Amino acid sequence: MTSxxxxxxxxxxxxxxxxxxxxxxxxxxxxxxxxxxxxxxVWRRRGLQNRHAVFATRFGAMDARFETExxxxxxxxxxxxxxxxxxxxxxxxxxxxxxxxxxIRVNAFTSHAxxxxxxxxxxxFWPALRELTKLVVTSHLTPKGVEKERRVIAQEVxxxxxxxxxxxxxxxxxxxxxxxxxxxxxxxxVESVMGIAPETLLRCHRTFYHPSNLVxxxxxNLDPERVFAAIATTLEELGTSGPAPIFRRLFPxxxxxxxxxEVSVTRPVQRPSFLVGFKDPRPIPRPPASPSAPPSTQPSxxxxxxxxxxxxxxxxxxxxTSPLYNDLYRDGLIDESFSAxxxxxxxxxxAVAGGATRDAAQAAARxxxxxxxxxxxxxxxxDLQRKRRKALGHFVGLADSLEGMATLFxxxxxxxxxxRSYPDILGAITLDEVNQAFAExxxxxxxxxxxxxxxxx
Amino acid sequence: xxPALRDLLRAPGGRTHTTRIEATALxxxxxxxxxxxxGATLYVLPAPRFRTTHLLLAFxxxxxxxxxxxxxxxxxxxxxxxxxxxxxxSLDGHLEDLYGASLRTDATKTGDQQVIEAAFSxxxxxxxxAMGADxxxxxxxxxxxxxxxxxxxxxTGDGLSPVYxxxxxxxxxxxxxxxxxxxMSYAHYRCLxxxxxxEPSALHSLGRSADLDGIDPAGLDxxxxxxxxxxxxxxxxxxxxxxxxxxxxAESLESGLARWTETAVAAGKPGSPCSIAPGPRSIAxxxxxxxxxxxxxxxxxxxxxxARLVIGLQTGTALGHDDYPAQVLYNGLLGGxxxxxxxxxxxxxxxxxxxxxxxxxSTKGIILISCGIQxxxxxxxxxxxxxxxxxxxxxxxxxxxxxATRNSVLAAAKARLDSPGALIYGHLERVVAGRPPGEIAPWxxxxxxxxGEIREFARRPVIxxxxxxxxxxxxxxxxxxxxxxxxxxx
Numbered sequence: 029m030t031s032x033x034x035x036x037x038x039x040x041x042x043x044x045x046x047x048x049x050x051x052x053x054x055x056x057x058x059x060x061x062x063x064x065x066x067x068x069x070v071w072r073r074r075g076l077q078n079r080h081a082v083f084a085t086r087f088g089a090m091d092a093r094f095e096t097e098x099x100x101x102x103x104x105x106x107x108x109x110x111x112x113x114x115x116x117x118x119x120x121x122x123x124x125x126x127x128x129x130x131x132i133r134v135n136a137f138t139s140h141a142x143x144x145x146x147x148x149x150x151x152x153f154w155p156a157l158r159e160l161t162k163l164v165v166t167s168h169l170t171p172k173g174v175e176k177e178r179r180v181i182a183q184e185v186x187x188x189x190x191x192x193x194x195x196x197x198x199x200x201x202x203x204x205x206x207x208x209x210x211x212x213x214x215x216x217x218v219e220s221v222m223g224i225a226p227e228t229l230l231r232c233h234r235t236f237y238h239p240s241n242l243v244x245x246x247x248x249n250l251d252p253e254r255v256f257a258a259i260a261t262t263l264e265e266l267g268t269s270g271p272a273p274i275f276r277r278l279f280p281x282x283x284x285x286x287x288x289x290e291v292s293v294t295r296p297v298q299r300p301s302f303l304v305g306f307k308d309p310r311p312i313p314r315p316p317a318s319p320s321a322p323p324s325t326q327p328s329x330x331x332x333x334x335x336x337x338x339x340x341x342x343x344x345x346x347x348x349t350s351p352l353y354n355d356l357y358r359d360g361l362i363d364e365s366f367s368a369x370x371x372x373x374x375x376x377x378x379a380v381a382g383g384a385t386r387d388a389a390q391a392a393a394r395x396x397x398x399x400x401x402x403x404x405x406x407x408x409x410x411d412l413q414r415k416r417r418k419a420l421g422h423f424v425g426l427a428d429s430l431e432g433m434a435t436l437f438x439x440x441x442x443x444x445x446x447x448r449s450y451p452d453i454l455g456a457i458t459l460d461e462v463n464q465a466f467a468e469x470x471x472x473x474x475x476x477x478x479x480x481x482x483x484x485x
Numbered sequence: 486x487x488p489a490l491r492d493l494l495r496a497p498g499g500r501t502h503t504t505r506i507e508a509t510a511l512x513x514x515x516x517x518x519x520x521x522x523x524g525a526t527l528y529v530l531p532a533p534r535f536r537t538t539h540l541l542l543a544f545x546x547x548x549x550x551x552x553x554x555x556x557x558x559x560x561x562x563x564x565x566x567x568x569x570x571x572x573x574x575s576l577d578g579h580l581e582d583l584y585g586a587s588l589r590t591d592a593t594k595t596g597d598q599q600v601i602e603a604a605f606s607x608x609x610x611x612x613x614x615a616m617g618a619d620x621x622x623x624x625x626x627x628x629x630x631x632x633x634x635x636x637x638x639x640x641t642g643d644g645l646s647p648v649y650x651x652x653x654x655x656x657x658x659x660x661x662x663x664x665x666x667x668x669m670s671y672a673h674y675r676c677l678x679x680x681x682x683x684e685p686s687a688l689h690s691l692g693r694s695a696d697l698d699g700i701d702p703a704g705l706d707x708x709x710x711x712x713x714x715x716x717x718x719x720x721x722x723x724x725x726x727x728x729x730x731x732x733x734x735a736e737s738l739e740s741g742l743a744r745w746t747e748t749a750v751a752a753g754k755p756g757s758p759c760s761i762a763p764g765p766r767s768i769a770x771x772x773x774x775x776x777x778x779x780x781x782x783x784x785x786x787x788x789x790x791x792a793r794l795v796i797g798l799q800t801g802t803a804l805g806h807d808d809y810p811a812q813v814l815y816n817g818l819l820g821g822x823x824x825x826x827x828x829x830x831x832x833x834x835x836x837x838x839x840x841x842x843x844x845x846x847s848t849k850g851i852i853l854i855s856c857g858i859q860x861x862x863x864x865x866x867x868x869x870x871x872x873x874x875x876x877x878x879x880x881x882x883x884x885x886x887x888x889a890t891r892n893s894v895l896a897a898a899k900a901r902l903d904s905p906g907a908l909i910y911g912h913l914e915r916v917v918a919g920r921p922p923g924e925i926a927p928w929x930x931x932x933x934x935x936x937g938e939i940r941e942f943a944r945r946p947v948i949x950x951x952x953x954x955x956x957x958x959x960x961x962x963x964x965x966x967x968x969x970x971x972x973x974x975x
Contacts, residue, residue: 420585
């Protein structure tokens, strides 16, 4: 493990890393730009049995309005997630079975910013890689297949409807954001899922699943040249490396302050839960207008630095060593389920803290009070040092998880961030910048509270 | 120079369509064994490939109404602090100084046993591995031996802090009251509790709310001392550790055990407030669930958006039995994977559910089938499950299904080598079953299973309990109802 910046040293300027070969977590990292503009990485982690591969597209639940081929489109909530399900319909049966026959575990997820497809397995990596490449870049969906999958997705949506954790988080985003599509529900509702047409899914695939809008990462004991060659061959065979579609995402203007201070609903649960969110006022670079022009590395470095600084701050202020955590815990207002973190993407950012409680209104009020009490005092250097050390240790430990490292690296790449800068930036963050972020972000007017109380649905 | 892309694909060894996973290529994980005392063993899984060092101390007791709630409460109180680090800020601050080491305590259920455990892990680039293990074993033994004392000042008084006990009792009570908020795990628990009525494993690992009032700091501390002096201890060390580290960890645990036994002897002397006789640190292995004489149907109501169906099968085969590997493959054919019968019939063909799977309760001889459905589809879903069970019982599966299942089972077994947690808990499960292996290589047995052996096994599972957590709406009931009716003999 190496750390470029000395903890406590004055702010240095971390090196800007261009996409090229290097090392990550003490292991080789290889980069290649493949046909169609696909950005591909191999993290050669030796010593483990599994091998992991993931493709992600810069198309998620919040990419709901866009312009392409001279037309403006707005798609129903749940479209990106529906398309994720349909990718497994290969025209020759469900691809899930195919991977399973190889002894490969395959899955996918949809978030606000991305849809990702991944597999892990100890054997049969090469046929699985070929299948994964095919299922991402080509679409075989049929109206009949869409109708069948609609029922399965409706069950998935209902499952989340029964989960207080999902509900409280969705409601928080709807309170924090007025216009921004991060307030859209990732899975949609049973009604919106019913309204998603096969043509809409096909158009989204054509627009957003071109290799130029994808990032690929493989992790494990793999020959990088062979990985790059395998993907390139498959892409050429499929004829998908033609010119990139031109599209523009349409983002409304989002006011800097939350739309609602509090949203409180009842659900048929025994235990209340709460989340407090703080909307990040800092303007963050917009995503590239054209997918072939990735964001320059300098703003993305600023974004990574902001994420690291804010996560250190959130841990200092809300973590289990903080007075606030311990006061609330002693009074039974939080428990082991409490967590806090800073979340950001190119077009939004917020800090969030909360969990299960015995009294949601009181827990939220006490948390806001505690923050306001601490803010004038700021934080001290020893706290920052300690959290820096902890974060560095977690980064080292991440090398034991192929999936964890690959996913983190990937989500960073989707924002144009190079995770290799992590130790340097971690070392360079100053007390002043953390305190400044504290003063800016954790103010009452930036906060929204989301509450679930026991009661009828 | 980078070789041309196509050449690479055609290079020898570049064949891409071998699908059968061969057992001969699969390595094993040796297990080092240190007998610390009667009923106390340290297992060492040396793994230079990991960047994290892991330690686990697990005390085991048979689940019983008398002790399950104390067992659930104790690890929560211990996590609050030790004599040296008497509160969360100081204890967790210490962990942060150790490069963000993690410390977790828990009370879990494996078969008929409650496992009261504390786990430590720390990032371990080679230079820090020894330090991490030393600090870890010191902290874990201290956690059990020297809990934060009751006195307001550091290091004063003896026993458990009444403040911590009281706060953790409240927190546990809230957790107990909220078990139904997670619909899926609640449905699993309820099905199992009904199925195993009268068996230790019917109890919830969080214990019973009615017991909490009767637990005070002195009683809980006596429970702690008794556990340390009499419960079997299974300890694990896994990660990039050398002989010096393993010897040191073994010695630390030996001296901890000696101290725990001495304390118990002292406490057991006449005039002492509590009486604990040390030893013998023995426990009955988890017992098989008996064959049901009839099939039962249990229907319960809650305000749910999605109904949860759980079907408990009795199989009579547990970990360590000769036909256990055949059971693993049987479960794989039935519902272990996305190519399995349940997923294909219930989700892909009928579109009734988002999830539909089965899993083994390895020490009980039970398979649980689980899916989330619209309540109106209850009869249809149960019917589909019955059809698949009957088909498998007739031996009706293809060579392709067998190969797919075999590959998936072997790949999953092999992948465990990548996860210290999977290695440790997989081994602990075998300890609970009373059959600790000397090497972790379950695929050796799994790879030998033939289609004929699966067909032989497939005749044995029977439906024990069909459980539904529904809203009652689509069955048009006026009020929540509870059905416990007899069904035809399977």
